[in-house]
Amino acid sequence: MKTSAAQPSNTGFPHRHLLGIEGLKPAEITLLLDLAESYVEQNRQPDKKRAVLRGRTLINLFFETSTRTRTSFELAAKRMGADVINISVGDSAIKKGETLLDTAMTLNAMHPDVLVVRTPFSGAVNLLSQKVNGAVVNAGDGSHEHPTQALLDALTIRRRLGRLQGLTVAICGDISHSRVARSNVHLLNTMGARVRVVAPPTLLPGPFARLGVECFTDMRKGLEGCDIVMMLRLQSERMQGAYVPSVHEYFRFWGLDYEKLETAKPDALIMHPGPMNRGVEIDSEVADDLGRSLIREQVEMGVAVRMACLDVLTRNLAPANGGAA
Numbered sequence: 659m660k661t662s663a664a665q666p667s668n669t670g671f672p673h674r675h676l677l678g679i680e681g682l683k684p685a686e687i688t689l690l691l692d693l694a695e696s697y698v699e700q701n702r703q704p705d706k707k708r709a710v711l712r713g714r715t716l717i718n719l720f721f722e723t724s725t726r727t728r729t730s731f732e733l734a735a736k737r738m739g740a741d742v743i744n745i746s747v748g749d750s751a752i753k754k755g756e757t758l759l760d761t762a763m764t765l766n767a768m769h770p771d772v773l774v775v776r777t778p779f780s781g782a783v784n785l786l787s788q789k790v791n792g793a794v795v796n797a798g799d800g801s802h803e804h805p806t807q808a809l810l811d812a813l814t815i816r817r818r819l820g821r822l823q824g825l826t827v828a829i830c831g832d833i834s835h836s837r838v839a840r841s842n843v844h845l846l847n848t849m850g851a852r853v854r855v856v857a858p859p860t861l862l863p864g865p866f867a868r869l870g871v872e873c874f875t876d877m878r879k880g881l882e883g884c885d886i887v888m889m890l891r892l893q894s895e896r897m898q899g900a901y902v903p904s905v906h907e908y909f910r911f912w913g914l915d916y917e918k919l920e921t922a923k924p925d926a927l928i929m930h931p932g933p934m935n936r937g938v939e940i941d942s943e944v945a946d947d948l949g950r951s952l953i954r955e956q957v958e959m960g961v962a963v964r965m966a967c968l969d970v971l972t973r974n975l976a977p978a979n980g981g982a983a
């Protein structure tokens with residue numbers, strides 16, 4: 659169980675933290691998606707604010723860059739009435755040699771209810787969750803998991819196609835370094851979709867096959883008959899050495915363009931978690947194809963999904979989160 663020790667709860671989500679998708683049950687995923695659905699409408703109203711999290715404090719602790727994830731957690735918390743503090747590595751004591759754990763314990767002493775953490779170290783968020791009093795949400799730990807990304811992807815697909823069960827989803831590109839791929843594999847498998855991973859052999863780790871996915875090293879074959887094509891960025895910040903000959907070559911063989919898309923279903927939909935590198939893993943025209951690209955919708959769903967997660971996790975906390983461990 660990578661999600662956190664089970665907690666007594668009447669929310670239907672018996673976890674204190676959200677550390678990963680691995681280990682979540684289908685009913686728990688469905689609960690979060692259904693709840694997120696109810697927040698989509700709220701986010702489209704002129705008055706987006708509710709008092710569900712009034713009195714609660716959320717700290718965004720980001721040790722890697724982020725646009726979508728950090729902003730959407732902040733918006734989600736503010737729209738639910740919480741106070742939000744943002745800390746990034748540049749303005750934290752990590753720069754002065756403090757460890758991630760010491761920083762987290764310092765913040766913990768100020769009684770935050772939720773800590774949203776992004777770190778380059780796989781597993782670090784799990785460790786931290788064992789030390790603090792509030793709920794911890796993994797906003798991406800190294801190449802391990804990024805659970806809210808998989809949830810927002812699932813909500814986007816479900817809203818467009820009405821289901822996840824039975825769909826064929828091809829996740830393409832830098833599988834090796836992608837926490838998005840890992841979380842999506844767990845979620846889609848759990849919800850009964852057929853998952854393929856499509857990548858150059860240098861970016862496709864052998865153990866992936868053990869996760870119950872089909873592996874392809876030929877993009878056209880990998881896309882054959884699929885309903886969804888999910889593209890990933892080359893995560894060079896996590897690469898040591900050259901995994902691809904050149905960006906130009908990479909685009910030729912692995913960049914999604916209309917020609918490679920031909921083998922997918924005629925109405926196959928395109929997704930990308932962002933940030934996108936146009937002309938590297940995806941052709942601009944395909945990315946901007948309003949009929950088929952779900953990329954903007956993914957960003958919109960990100961806020962609703964994070965609201966649902968904060969709602970459920972804070973309901974699982976004691977009414978007042980006081981007292982140090």
Ligand code: NCD
Pocket residue numbers: 726727798804807837838890891893931932933
């Ligand atoms: C992803 C991440 O940070 O893992 N981005 C995101 O959260 N939307 C993917 C990436 O950085 O390529």
